[in-house]
Amino acid sequence: MIRARGVHKSYWSGKTELPVLRGVDLDVADGEFVALVGRSGSGKSTLLGILGGLDTAFRGEVQVGGQDLRALSDARLSAYRNRSIGFVFQAFHLLDHLTCLDNVALPALFVRDGQGSTDRESRARAAALLERVGIPEKATARPSTLSGGQKQRLAIARALFHRPALLIGDEPTGNLDSGTAQEVLSVFTGLCRDEKVTLVMVTHDPVVAHAADRVIEIRDGVVVPAVPVEKETQP
Numbered sequence: 001m002i003r004a005r006g007v008h009k010s011y012w013s014g015k016t017e018l019p020v021l022r023g024v025d026l027d028v029a030d031g032e033f034v035a036l037v038g039r040s041g042s043g044k045s046t047l048l049g050i051l052g053g054l055d056t057a058f059r060g061e062v063q064v065g066g067q068d069l070r071a072l073s074d075a076r077l078s079a080y081r082n083r084s085i086g087f088v089f090q091a092f093h094l095l096d097h098l099t100c101l102d103n104v105a106l107p108a109l110f111v112r113d114g115q116g117s118t119d120r121e122s123r124a125r126a127a128a129l130l131e132r133v134g135i136p137e138k139a140t141a142r143p144s145t146l147s148g149g150q151k152q153r154l155a156i157a158r159a160l161f162h163r164p165a166l167l168i169g170d171e172p173t174g175n176l177d178s179g180t181a182q183e184v185l186s187v188f189t190g191l192c193r194d195e196k197v198t199l200v201m202v203t204h205d206p207v208v209a210h211a212a213d214r215v216i217e218i219r220d221g222v223v224v225p226a227v228p229v230e231k232e233t234q235p
Contacts, residue, residue, distance in 0.1 A: 001028050001029060001030045001031075001032070001064065001065060001165065001166060001198045002026060002027065002028035002051060002062075002063070002064050002166070002198070002200070003026075003027055003061075003062075003063045004024055004025060004026040004027075004050075004051075004060065004061065004062045004063075005025055005060060005061045006023050006024075006025065006059070006060040006061065007021050007023065007024040007025075007026075007047070007050065007058055007059070007060035007061075007062060008021055008022060008023055008024075008058060008059040008060055009021040009043070009046055009050065009055070009057070009058040009059075019221060020043045020046045020221055021043045021046060021047060021050075021058070021221045021222075022220065022221035022222050023060075023221075023222060024043070024047060024060070024218070024221070024222060024223055025223060026047075026216070026223060028198060028200060029198075030165075030196065030198055031192060031196040031197070031198055032192075032198055032199075032213050032214065033188070033189065033192045033198075033199040033201070033211070033212045033213045033214075034199070034200050034201070034212055034213065034214050034215075034216055035201055035202075035203050035208060035209040035211075035212035035214070035215045035216070036048070036200065036201065036202045036203070036216055036217075036218060037202075037203060037204070037209055037215055037216070037217050037218070038217050038218040038219055039219070042218045042219055042220065042221065043218050043221045044202040044218050045170055045202055047218065048168050048170055048200065048202055050062055050069070051064060051085075051166070051168060051200065052081065052085050052087060052168050053069055053072075053077050053080050053081045053085065054081070056069065056070060056077065058070075064080075064084070064085075064166060065084060065165050065166070067080060067084075082107060082110050082162065083162050083164070084164055084165055084166060085164050085166050085167075085168060086156075086159030086160055086161075086162075086164040086166070086167040086168065086197075087159055087168050087170075088152070088155050088156055088159050088167065088168070088169045088170075088172045089155070089169075089170050089171070089172065090170060090171040090172060090174040090175055091175075092143070092151045092152060092154070092155045093155065094143035094151060094154060094155065094158075095143070096142050096143050096144045097142075098142075098143075099139065099140050099141065099142065100130065100135070100138045100139055100140070100141050100142070100143060100146070100154055101123060101126045101127060101130065101139040101140065102126075103143060103154060103158055104125075104126035104129050104130060104154065104157045104158045104161060105122040105123060105125070105126040105161065106158060106161075107158065107161040107162055108122040108161065125161060126139075126157070126161065127139060129157035129158075129160055129161065130154075130157055132157065132160075133153040133154070133156050133157045133187055134153060134187070135150050135153050135154065135157075138150060138154070147180070148175060148176050148177075148180060149176055149180035149181075149183055149184055152172060152173070152175075152176065152184050153184065153187060155172075156172075156184075156187055156188070156191075160191070160197075164197070165197070165198060166197075166198045166199075166200065167188075167191065167197050167198065167199045167200075168199075168200055168201075169188070169199065169200070169201035169202065169203075170201075170202045171202055171203060171204065172184065172188075172201065173185060173203070173205060173208055174203075174204070174205075178207070181205065181207070181208070182207065185207070185208055185211055188201070188211075189211055192213075
């Protein structure tokens with residue numbers, strides 16, 4: 001699913017270069033749940049932005065689903081972000097003037113290739129996703145009436161609207177209490193298991209990291225050798 005080689009990324013303050021990524025190599029398999037961990041400022045969110053096609057000003061090679069991100073035109077990169085990637089952030093980014101159902105169906109408005117769904121199809125897809133994340137009864141509610149966990153479930157449903165192959169999460173449980181975070185985490189792990197969605201998630205929560213198939217630490221802009229996650233075995 002993901003193959004990155006020699007990824008470098010710097011920011012500039014005047015004439016001073018501030019390196020963030022210093023030669024990242026990364027491989028993620030189809031359907032794998034990978035947790036990215038590391039101190040604040042280590043480059044985790046920067047790497048997510050590159051994988052999601054939000055940042056193309058980097059050096060190195062990044063392929064996602066067989067697509068070379070640096071070789072894509074602006075139009076194809078936009079289509080990649082809309083069709084192939086689902087984003088879930090710590091902040092929910094929901095529109096309160098829309099119902100929950102309409103929030104989930106919002107990505108349908110950004111399809112420009114003539115292959116978009118009809119309004120009926122979009123609403124049916126949105127309703128099915130609300131069912132999938134466990135809040136079908138909230139279809140006509142406004143996001144402001146939801147709890148934090150329900151809002152994040154809604155954000156996950158919206159991210160899945162176009163059946164992305166890769167789901168990217170940037171601290172998606174960071175604003176939730178431990179019990180609610182566990183419930184939302186169960187949604188993520190269920191998606192990986194049942195729908196073979198590849199999940200790359202930045203987290204500082206050791207409980208979230210333990211649920212991943214693999215933990216990758218970013219330290220000072222480079223990848224520390226992968227840490228296998230010991231899973232509890234059933235008797």
